[in-house]
């Protein structure tokens with residue numbers, strides 16, 4: 490991934506959003522002073538439980554929700570000072586399938602390009618249709634398209650003005666595996682070949698783990714963690730080691746402090762320990778000292794799901 494170190498695609502400072510209370514409800518603080526920088530060229534994940542404030546943040550970036558206070562810079566342009574330039578730098582693929590049923594994919598892309606003031610000679614309608622795999626449906630009415638095709642058209646619409654930053658709000662919620670693969674292949678290609686910065690929200694943590702270089706976790710309108718995916722995974726202290734003994738293993742034997750052992754029905758021994766307290770080597774030594782011959786060994790790494798639960802539970 491082509492990181493241009495030190496340069497940010499997005500700079501958010503002390504961002505607040507308070508929605509007016511609906512029908513006698515008190516006002517809702519959806520963002521409580523968030524600071525966040527997103528580096529150019531990254532694939533950046535914005536994660537958080539339902540209602541955390543992700544859509545509010547994305548909608549502020551897209552210019553669809555007006556912030557209460559704070560500063561937002563998009564590709565170096567302050568949203569309040571240079572609204573036109575900051576809007577031109579970003580393309581958003583929304584969650585809802587809000588397509589006019591009477592437009593064809595080609596028509597929808599042309600209208601969108603018009604809205605962004607892209608001159609006819611600079612339009613890349615055919616190229617985008619090809620990219621989203623809708624060339625053969627270019628002239629079919631949107632209402633005849635499948636859900637997956639509509640979603641791809643939304644991706645296409647986000648790309649008409651060739652933005653430097655692409656924001657995807659829950660792009661794969663409720664889509665089948667094939668479409669998910671296709672979306673991710675395209676998104677990777679845009680990132681790798683054009684250096685496009687990608688920001689996405691997703692409920693699928695394994696997807697974020699696989700796709701994103703860096704991740705920010707927000708909860709109750711506040712940023713609670715921001716780090717590389719690798720470092721976030723490294724946060725987890727809990728480790729599991731599975732040893733399959735060759736031949737038997739004694740019922741009980743000495744183990745280092747803090748190690749819990751369970752015996753699985755197939756004979757494998759499962760050791761839970763924390764990295765701070767013990768090492769895999771100490772467990773191997775104890776196992777060998779008990780006369781056990783090690784047939785096979787596996788470790789089970791924590792995944793983003795574990796990190797996420799640890800960081801967001803009870804807060």
Ligand SMILES: Nc1ncnc2c1ncn2[C@@H]1O[C@H](COP(=O)(O)OP(=O)(O)OP(=O)(O)O)[C@@H](O)[C@H]1O
Nearest residue numbers: 508509517519537538539540541542543544545546
């Ligand atoms: N227009 C609105 N008026 C009042 N409150 C709102 C409005 N939009 C969102 N909220 C509230 O603001 C909070 C944050 O909502 P937001 O949609 O940003 O969360 P989210 O993290 O995107 O959640 P989800 O994953 O469910 O989309 C929620 O408590 C929500 O109910």
